Amino acid sequence: MxxxxxxxxxxxxxxxxxxxxxxxxxxxxxxxxxxxxxxxxxxxxxxxxxxxxxxxxxxxxxxxxxxxxxxxxxxxxxxxxxVGCIIETAESYPYLTANENLKLFARFYPQVDQQRIDECLEITGMLKYKNEKSKKFSLGMKQRLGVAAAILSNPKVxxxxxxxxxxxxxxxxxxxxxxxxxxxxxxxxxxxxxxxxxxxxxxxxxxxxxxxxxxxxxxxxxxxxxxxxxxxxxxxxxxxxxxxx
Ligand SMILES: Nc1ncnc2c1ncn2[C@@H]1O[C@H](COP(=O)(O)OP(=O)(O)OP(=O)(O)O)[C@@H](O)[C@H]1O
CATH class of the missing domain: 3.40.50.300 (P-loop containing nucleotide triphosphate hydrolases)
Structure with missing residues (x-):
């Protein structure tokens, strides 16, 4: 409890x-x-x-x-x-798109569906880059994608x-x-x-x-x-x- x-x-x-x-x-x-x-x-x-x-x-x-x-x-x-976290650097797979990266993370959380992925992309201002590969992202965009991944499961911390x-x-x-x-x-x-x-x-x-x-x-x-x-x-x-x- x-x-x-x-x-x-x-x-x-x-x-x-x-x-x-x-x-x-x-x-x-x-x-x-x-x-x-x-x-x-x-x-x-x-x-x-x-x-x-x-x-x-x-x-x-x-x-x-x-x-x-x-x-x-x-x-x-x-x-x-x-808990959601980014320790040291926000890692992503460079040859996968923002959406594909988040789908990989989402496999850890049964309740996270495509709608929640889109919501996290929207919250972090990454929705417009949804289908771009992360190798093309600036550091700031990578950080945002990292935050999107960290908040997928709606963590309280x-x-x-x-x-x-x-x-x-x-x-x-x-x-x-x-x-x-x-x-x-x-x-x-x-x-x-x-x-x-x-x-x-x-x-x-x-x-x-x-x-x-x-x-x-x-x-x-x-x-x-x-x-x-x-x-x-x-x-x-x-x-x-x-x-x-
Ligand atoms: N694996 C390790 N083995 C030995 N010493 C380590 C190890 N990791 C960190 N340290 C040492 O422990 C101390 C604290 O390191 P830590 O990375 O926690 O600091 P920090 O405040 O996060 O610094 P920074 O802002 O540079 O990331 C430093 O003196 C560092 O050299």
Missing amino acids: LSLTNKAIEISGLTKMYKNGRGISDLNLEVDQGDIFGLLGPNGAGKTTAMKMMAGLMKPDRGDVKIFGASILDNYVDAMKH LILDEPLNGLDVEGMLDMRKLIKQLAEEEGTTFLISSHLIHDVELTCTRIGVVYGGKLVNVDYTQSILSNYSSLENYFVSEVDRNGRV
Whole structure:
């Protein structure tokens, strides 16, 4: 049975240390339903490692992640039922069309039919490219196709690793709009990682600063911006407070 909680994601003591001593340790975090939560941190801070464990792609050394009350360790199938993700890059088969790519993904979900595929293409602005091969797509179009694949099953939680990475200004604006639209209209909860301060500021409702393998602080974007002159200043002060590595 899933518990009736408005906590979309509950992370406790999540730890993964690689043999070289790097990774992420003792991550504790709760993300409410409808939040657009941003993990902000420099390259190598541990964001991708944390997200891989949240999406069940990597086994933690310690700790657990619950998605709507279901543990990824004890109840993986129920936990993952609610999750769509793009970790590292949005992969697609280059010689297949957008539609054919989505049909391949749809095989995992018996309830996803051609109508839902078209809906996802429409939501992500890809319907007009439905029958074009993905090898011809720009990075932004590939990212959008990745999001279309990630939302096929109507997941309540979307985990997106650097979703704005490599996009041009228009691509970023589109992707940001899409994330906000899904949060507002579908109530989707987002966990996003980024090393770009400005992106996180404009996209996320809550922000967690990750630095040197630790989550150093969590706050609402509004509250940060009312206490600091910019998110950049907040970030620098949090990093300094916790000791630079
Ligand atoms: N498979 C691995 N083996 C050993 N070390 C690793 C491995 N994967 C990542 N690391 C190290 O763990 C640390 C965290 O990496 P991670 O990819 O989680 O960071 P990140 O915050 O996502 O960075 P980026 O923004 O560059 O993607 C880094 O120091 C990295 O070098």
